Amino acid sequence: MPEIEAAAESLREQLKKHRADYLEARLEESQTSHITYRGRGLESIGRAAASGGNLRALVKGGWGFTSFNTLEDLPGRVAMAVEQARSAGHGKSRLARVAPVTDRVPDGVAKNPVTIPLAEKKRRLDEYNEIIWSTPQIQTSTIGYTDSHKRVIFLNSEGSFIDQSRADVTLRLTAIAARDGEVQQVGLSLGSRGDLAAIEGLQGQVGEMARHAVALLAAPQARGGEYTVVLDPVLAGVFVHEAFGHLSESDFVYENERLREVMTLGKQFGGPHLNIVDSAAEPGLRGSYKYDDEGVPAVRTYLVREGKLVGRLHSRETAARMKEQPTGNARALSYRYPPIVRMTNTYIEPGTTSFEEILAGIREGIYAKNWYGGMTSMEMFTFSAGEAYMIRDGKIAEALRPVTLTGNVFSTLQNIDAIGNDLDMNQGGGCGKGGQMPLPVSNGSPHIRIQRCLVGGK
Amino acid sequence: MEEVLARARKVAEEAEVYRVSSEETQVRFEANRLKQLQTNQQTSLALRIVKGGRIGYATTTGTGDIDTLVASAVETAEFGTQAKFQLPGATDYPAVAIFDPAVEAVPISEMIHLGETMVTAVTRHTPGIICEAGASRGVIQVRIVNSRGGQAEYRKSFFSLDIEGNLIEETDMLFVGETDSSCHPLADTRKLTDAVLRQLDLAKNKAAVPTGPLPVVFTHHGVASALVMPLMSAFNGKMVLEGASPVGNKMGQAFFDKKLSLRDDPTLEFRPGSRPCDDEGVPSQRTSLVEGGIVAGFLYDLQTAALAGTKSTGNGSRSRGGLPSPSPATFTIAAGDTSFEDMVADIREGLVIEQLMGAEQGNILGGDFSGNVLLGYKVENGKIVGRVKDTMVSGNIYKVLKDIAAVGSELKWVGGFLQAPPLYCHGISVSSRG
Numbered sequence: 001m002p003e004i005e006a007a008a009e010s011l012r013e014q015l016k017k018h019r020a021d022y023l024e025a026r027l028e029e030s031q032t033s034h035i036t037y038r039g040r041g042l043e044s045i046g047r048a049a050a051s052g053g054n055l056r057a058l059v060k061g062g063w064g065f066t067s068f069n070t071l072e073d074l075p076g077r078v079a080m081a082v083e084q085a086r087s088a089g090h091g092k093s094r095l096a097r098v099a100p101v102t103d104r105v106p107d108g109v110a111k112n113p114v115t116i117p118l119a120e121k122k123r124r125l126d127e128y129n130e131i132i133w134s135t136p137q138i139q140t141s142t143i144g145y146t147d148s149h150k151r152v153i154f155l156n157s158e159g160s161f162i163d164q165s166r167a168d169v170t171l172r173l174t175a176i177a178a179r180d181g182e183v184q185q186v187g188l189s190l191g192s193r194g195d196l197a198a199i200e201g202l203q204g205q206v207g208e209m210a211r212h213a214v215a216l217l218a219a220p221q222a223r224g225g226e227y228t229v230v231l232d233p234v235l236a237g238v239f240v241h242e243a244f245g246h247l248s249e250s251d252f253v254y255e256n257e258r259l260r261e262v263m264t265l266g267k268q269f270g271g272p273h274l275n276i277v278d279s280a281a282e283p284g285l286r287g288s289y290k291y292d293d294e295g296v297p298a299v300r301t302y303l304v305r306e307g308k309l310v311g312r313l314h315s316r317e318t319a320a321r322m323k324e325q326p327t328g329n330a331r332a333l334s335y336r337y338p339p340i341v342r343m344t345n346t347y348i349e350p351g352t353t354s355f356e357e358i359l360a361g362i363r364e365g366i367y368a369k370n371w372y373g374g375m376t377s378m379e380m381f382t383f384s385a386g387e388a389y390m391i392r393d394g395k396i397a398e399a400l401r402p403v404t405l406t407g408n409v410f411s412t413l414q415n416i417d418a419i420g421n422d423l424d425m426n427q428g429g430g431c432g433k434g435g436q437m438p439l440p441v442s443n444g445s446p447h448i449r450i451q452r453c454l455v456g457g458k
Numbered sequence: 459m460e461e462v463l464a465r466a467r468k469v470a471e472e473a474e475v476y477r478v479s480s481e482e483t484q485v486r487f488e489a490n491r492l493k494q495l496q497t498n499q500q501t502s503l504a505l506r507i508v509k510g511g512r513i514g515y516a517t518t519t520g521t522g523d524i525d526t527l528v529a530s531a532v533e534t535a536e537f538g539t540q541a542k543f544q545l546p547g548a549t550d551y552p553a554v555a556i557f558d559p560a561v562e563a564v565p566i567s568e569m570i571h572l573g574e575t576m577v578t579a580v581t582r583h584t585p586g587i588i589c590e591a592g593a594s595r596g597v598i599q600v601r602i603v604n605s606r607g608g609q610a611e612y613r614k615s616f617f618s619l620d621i622e623g624n625l626i627e628e629t630d631m632l633f634v635g636e637t638d639s640s641c642h643p644l645a646d647t648r649k650l651t652d653a654v655l656r657q658l659d660l661a662k663n664k665a666a667v668p669t670g671p672l673p674v675v676f677t678h679h680g681v682a683s684a685l686v687m688p689l690m691s692a693f694n695g696k697m698v699l700e701g702a703s704p705v706g707n708k709m710g711q712a713f714f715d716k717k718l719s720l721r722d723d724p725t726l727e728f729r730p731g732s733r734p735c736d737d738e739g740v741p742s743q744r745t746s747l748v749e750g751g752i753v754a755g756f757l758y759d760l761q762t763a764a765l766a767g768t769k770s771t772g773n774g775s776r777s778r779g780g781l782p783s784p785s786p787a788t789f790t791i792a793a794g795d796t797s798f799e800d801m802v803a804d805i806r807e808g809l810v811i812e813q814l815m816g817a818e819q820g821n822i823l824g825g826d827f828s829g830n831v832l833l834g835y836k837v838e839n840g841k842i843v844g845r846v847k848d849t850m851v852s853g854n855i856y857k858v859l860k861d862i863a864a865v866g867s868e869l870k871w872v873g874g875f876l877q878a879p880p881l882y883c884h885g886i887s888v889s890s891r892g
Contacts, residue, residue, distance in 0.1 A: 034780070039700045042539050044781040046515035047530040052500070063494040069501060069519045084495035087566065122537055140700040176702055176823060183704060183824035224852060224889030225669060255489030256588045258626035336498055373819035379631035380848065382816030382830040404820060404828035406850050410629045456828035456850035458887050 004029050004051060007071045008153040008161070014075060015157045020057040020082045021093035024156035026293065027053035027071075028335040030148055031114045035122055037129055037143040045118060052335045055081040058095070062088025065338045096319035096326040098296050100159035105290045107165035109194035113147040114167070116196065121145065124199065128206045132175045135210035137217070139178035145171050149194070152293075152335075160295040167194025168286060168440050170428065173202075175210040177217050184216035184401070187372070187386055189428025191286050191440070198427065212387060212399070221401045222388065224457035228365035229405060229450045230358055233424035235368050235385050237443030240348050241431070242374035242381040243409055244269070244276055245443075248303045248311070249329070249433075250318040251341040252378065260322075267309045270413040273351050276304040278313055280328060280344035286427050286440040287344035294339055296328035303346075304413075315341050333436035340434055347444035351419035358418045358449045365391040366455060368403060371429070382406040404456040412450060420446035459603055462505060465528050467605050470507035470514070470535070474545055474604040476737060476776065477503050482596030485569040490577050490589050492570060504776065507531045513538035513761075515781050542764035545604040551734040551741050555727045558642045561595050561615035569593035572647055576621045579651035584625060584658050591621040595643070602739040610739040616730045617643050618874065621650055623658070632661055632845070633813075633832065639874035641728040657812065657833065663844030665836035667890050673808035673863065674851065674886040675801045675837075678870040680811035681878040686789065687818040688825045688855045689720065693747045695758035695773075695784045699766050702823055704856055708753045715862040716751035717794050722773065724787035731788035731875040738774035738782050745771045757784045790877040794865025801864055801882040803840040809888065810835040810842060814851065828852035848891040858883050 004027040015023045029051040036043045052069030055077050064084025066077055125143055132141040151165045174187040186209050192198030231239055246252075253259050280289050280298035289298055294316050301311045314322070315330035318341060330339035359367075370386030388400040423446045430438020459475045466473035479501040486494040502519040505527050514535025518527050573591045580589050594617070601611045622635035634657040636650040676684055697703035705713055723744040724732045735741050738760050746754040758766065759774030759782045774782035802810065809831070817829035831849045835842045866880035 036780075038696060042537060043783075044515065044539075045534045045537055046517065046781065047534060048517040048519075049526060049530075050502075050517075050519040052519065062492065065494060065496040066499075067497070068499045070499070080497065084497070087570075088492050088495045090492065118534060118537060140702045178702065181704055183702060183821065185821055185823055224850065224887055226891065256624070256626070258586065258588075262626065262629055336500065338494070338496070373816070375816040375819070377631065377633055377815055377830075377832050379629065380815070380830050380832065382819070382850075384816065384819035384828070401826075402821060404816060404850065404852070406816075406830040406848070408848055454848065454850060454889060454891055456852040456887075456889055458852065 003071055004053065004153055007053065007074060008155055011074060011155060012161070014078050015155060018078055018082055018157070020059050020085055020157070022058040022095055022157055023082065024056050024154065024294070025053060026332070026335055027153045028150060030150040032146060032148040033114050033118060035118065035125055035145045037125065037141065039140045040129070040133060054335045056338055057081040057085035058093050059085035060089030061091035061093050063338065064088060067336045094320040095316040098316060098326060101291065101295055102161045103291070105164040107149065107167050107194065109167045112149045112167060113169050113194050113196055114149045128173060128202060131203060131206045132173070132210045135175070135207065135214060137177050137179060137214045138175055138210055139183070140176045142174045154293065154295050156295060162291050162295050164289065164291060166289065169194055169196060169198060171199045172428065173206060173209065175213040177213040179217045182217055184213055186213040186216065191427040193284050193286055193288065215399055216401060219399045219401050222366065222403050222455055222457035224455060226452045227455050228362050229453040229455065230365060230367045230391060231448050231450065232369040233422065233445050233447060234426045235371050235383065236348060236445030236448045237426045238371045238374045238383045238429065240276055240445055241343060241346050241443045242376045242383050243407060243412060244303065245278065245343045245346045246376045247378050247409055248313055249341040249343065250312045250314050250322060253312065254318040254321045263309065263312070265309055268307055269304055269309055270307040270416055272306045273419050274304055274307045274413065274416060275302065275349035277302055277349060278343050278346045282345050285345045285425060285442045287442045292328040292330045292339065293332045294330040296326050296330065298328040298344070301327045313341050313343065315339065331439060333439055337436050340436065342433060342439055343431060343441050345425065345442045347423065347425065348419065348446065348448065350421050350423040350446045353418050353420050355420055355422065355447050358420055358447050359391060359396070360394045362391045362394055366400070366403065367391050367396050368405065372402065379410070380406065380408050406454045406456065412453065415451045415453070416448050417451055418449035420448065422446045459601065462503065462524055462527065463603055463605065465524055466505055466507050466531065469528065469532055470509040472508035472545055472605045474506045474602065475503065477501065477601045478598065480596060480598045482594060483566070484592060484594040485566065485573055487573045487577055487589065487591040490581055492573065495566065503527070505531045506781065507535055508541040509535040511540055512536070513541050513781070541761070543760035545606045546608045546739050547606040548608060549741060551610060552725055554725050554732050554734045554742060556612070556614040556641045556732050558615050558728065560643050561617050561641070562597060564595055564617070564643045569595065572619060572645070575647045576619070576651050579647065580621065580623050580654055583655050587623045587625045589621060589623045594618045604739065608739045610735045612734050614733065615641050619644050619647065619650055621654060623654060634658055634661070637873060639730050639871070641730060660835050660842050661833065661845040665844030665846055667809060667836050667846050667849055667888055669888060669890050671885040672888045673805050673882070673884050675798070675810045676881045676883065677810060677812050678872050678878050678880060679813055681791065681881055682872040682876055684811065684814040684817045684827050684829065685855050686876060688822045688827065690786055690789065691822050692825070693756050695756045695762040695766060697823070698756045699762055704825055705753050711753055712751045713753050714748055714751040714859045717862050717865045718748055718751050718859055719792035720748040721746050721790050721792070722757060722786045722788060723790055724772070726788055729788050733787065736772045736774040737776040740770045740772040740774060742772045757786060759784045788875060791879060793867055793869045793879045795867055796864035796882065797867050798880050801866065801880065802837055802842060805837040806839060808837045809846065810837060811851065825855040827855060850889045852887045852889070858886065
């Protein structure tokens, strides 16, 4: 029997016996492999194996959490977590009711990507790197490939015992062009729920990425200011994640009276065409799972429906404190961290407008595609495009240097005046919060148009 | 560890075993109240081998067995990079004081008290503010042994405090915060809360800035959030070797303003980034990167240095369990001679930037930065008049740092690993909703 299974069995009775309001254990074992290139050659190739676990206890509203990667003295660790919770507790424990579950969830992949020989994975990457390097004026490239396979056993004092496995694959390629001290780069990020097919057949996209990096050397920088901006599905996905998703994570809201007022359900955040969903219950996406890290079943949650705030993401504690239904959004990056409220697969639902109709009528605007990244402070957020073009008289015109866009959640969502019919999910992202990064998520959207969006520039 | 080394030597020409163990205890406050106590214990082991002239690599934590570790390293060595370096043999290390036994002795009750004191100071000053705060202490132990007889071992203590406040008025949100860290226990919460109270006072009124080029003072935090990431990348020996660093071929040239000096110094005492040797067992040293505006050096690990035909600067770092790669340990920008007050007094219309959000999302290699002013103030006729919002600043650090109006005289640690003064720069591009 694998060690974590034995450890989980040994904890079953102990969790029930202990004097805490609630007690849980997560035991985890994982394997990963990675291949990175810098420039022409391999930078690093390696395999890693890890195992460990944690105990989390709740006493009088205070939490104790202890993580470890030696599975010795588990009774001592249980006692420690309870003792910590006792020191932190000063009120009343409240957790939303969830029926205990016993279940086993397989990884759902035909083949564990980690066990595929490194030579085979490397062959694919070699080909992509060669395509980048065969592009004139490319100075260098970076490629980062990772895969992982993880098994997590969750059990708690209410009698749940859940054994879940999952696999994950990510690939990021960057082409870097340089001339006369100018350096420009374009990247491509992909991912999947363990299926290597997602990173196959990218020859065309990789070539285009490298040529675009070179083209940027001659591209002008945008003039800073307000523009009508059209976002492609990838960037619009990052936008919805940053602009709205983080604000709907209720761990930030539940104990903040003023924010609770701002985030009252029913409040109008956008036009009647705006619908925003977070759902770990979609099959096969990187943010999908059957149970979250508190053993709560995943559901599909509307955050915004017809422009109105209708829901938010919960852990058992935030749901209980806000007297709402749990949504199964408590996630932990690994056994080293306690679960916190996180997004899963977040997207804007498609409308009926075609891409051509979205562009039509824009005299001067910016078409922003692809992502570098995004950040939020709840009210204000920024997200940056990997590619940008001017829009002139309803047509995509000259390329621009990558742009950073910024907005304010209370005005920018209202300024979305067109939503396309071409929903696409981006699987290449990872989300960071509270030091837990990168957590597998996916974001998506159709093309959207935003009026009066602030763009940084010269 | 010796057993892993012995096993690896049977199948490879060279081998190195790196082990890091850590124990950390944290006290967390949420919504102004004590919320969680947390401990983390972790040990991980990394094996690097040279087999057939190529590098193989594998890591394990917890209960992984030696046979799998060695076999994984051998598998990866088939495709690994050609090893161009030699592992360091037995050598002397500088004495760098980074362990204070008093850290482990700080009782949890004292850590809770520190958190309470910070929260109380801030909530008393500004009723309605919601604070998160924390105190953390721990010890890290590192040991490295290799097949050339090299051996290094050290123990480091660390202690940190943090406080963040969030104030909401209608749909207006303000975030303020400060952190401090050391290898000694910290007890001076006033240092943090005074900085937070000052931010709250300065942000009380609102102000609007016009769109266009403006003079900007970057505070310590502002420097960290806007300018440092591109510099760290530009002085990375790997970027230099690939020709992707804009400063790579500027060695000995005056590429920056002569008021700018930049160093990496992991020998500074009792700093969480300091250590007697890097993660490959190369002794720590102070490395000048920019002296008086002149490019003076780059940061190297063993392999990159060998490829570049130079020596490792002791900057091999294994972030996130990977192979060593060049990285700064303790980045310091030297102080200048102008006080923050004098910088502000010099501005007729401009900005003070405390926090820039998202600046590191752009073309870092090229030195571009562009971000939303998360916390910043408008300056009018030499005085801070209020907080600005919905404002972006953009620029290129190589243009900005070529002509610095003034370098601040007050040095401050930001996030434990960066020491910086405020910087006063001209003509930063500002876009505002006004």
